Amino acid sequence: MVATELAPSVASRRGVSEQLAAGYTAGWTVLLAVSATCALVPAARSLAHDLLSVDLHVHIRPAPRPTLRAAVGLLVNNVRATGWPLLAATLGAGRSTLLRRVTHAAVSVSLLVNLLPVAAAIGVYRSQLVPYLPHLPLELYAITTGPTSWLLATHGALTRRHTALIAASMLLALSGAALLETWAVPHR
Numbered sequence: 001m002v003a004t005e006l007a008p009s010v011a012s013r014r015g016v017s018e019q020l021a022a023g024y025t026a027g028w029t030v031l032l033a034v035s036a037t038c039a040l041v042p043a044a045r046s047l048a049h050d051l052l053s054v055d056l057h058v059h060i061r062p063a064p065r066p067t068l069r070a071a072v073g074l075l076v077n078n079v080r081a082t083g084w085p086l087l088a089a090t091l092g093a094g095r096s097t098l099l100r101r102v103t104h105a106a107v108s109v110s111l112l113v114n115l116l117p118v119a120a121a122i123g124v125y126r127s128q129l130v131p132y133l134p135h136l137p138l139e140l141y142a143i144t145t146g147p148t149s150w151l152l153a154t155h156g157a158l159t160r161r162h163t164a165l166i167a168a169s170m171l172l173a174l175s176g177a178a179l180l181e182t183w184a185v186p187h188r
Contacts, residue, residue, distance in 0.1 A: 016152060016162050023148030027140050028108045031119040038123025054172030060128045062186045075178040078142065081114060083170055085146035089165055100154060108128035114143045128167045135177035141171045142177070 014022070032072040035046045038054075064070070085107045088094075093103045118136070122129055149166050152158045158166075 016157060016166075019152055019157070020145055020166070021149050024141055026143035027115065030115060031122070034116060034119035037122040038120045039126055039157040040123075044120075045124055048117075048124055052117045052120050054117060054120045054124050056106070059127060060132070062188045063132070063182075064186060065164065066182045071178045071182040074181055075174055078136060078139065078174045078177065079171065081110070082139075082142040082146045082174065084152035085110070086153075086163065086167055086170070089150050089158065094150075094154040103150065104154075107150050111143065111147045115140075132185045135180040138173040138177035138180070141173045145170050145173075 038048050045054075045056060049056045085103075088103050088107075093098045122133070145166060149158065149163070153163075
């Protein structure tokens, strides 16, 4: 027998909510580690500038006047950026070995693309950026929940009910994040 057949799956040892909490915690851990590295290591700041397009010399400016259109635009963009792994799971992308591997890679890249620039910017700009991030806990929830849901789905741990609840929680979190990012930041 293969060792993976002997060991119970991760999903069966912990419930869906615990897995989502673990994913969220891992997201915070990566965010804080990258932020601290960029804040403390000059070479990391240069790397953030070169690889992640974090401008090291920009002056943080107040956000434009808040509008409902801006909030809706943020919501649509963030749902598209963070929700697609759940859609891939719902559509059964995990059934085919090749498609599952491609989606695993795409989910990993998407997670890094959504997480690393924010973490690096926090490390580079530090306290200057904090007033512009009231939405971060809600947005990070969505950034980590999509990939965690994909992994749970590939292990057969998500029911339709779980998927619907996760999708609703992501939409609610991203709606709150869009409102905070639009109205709760410093404005001109």
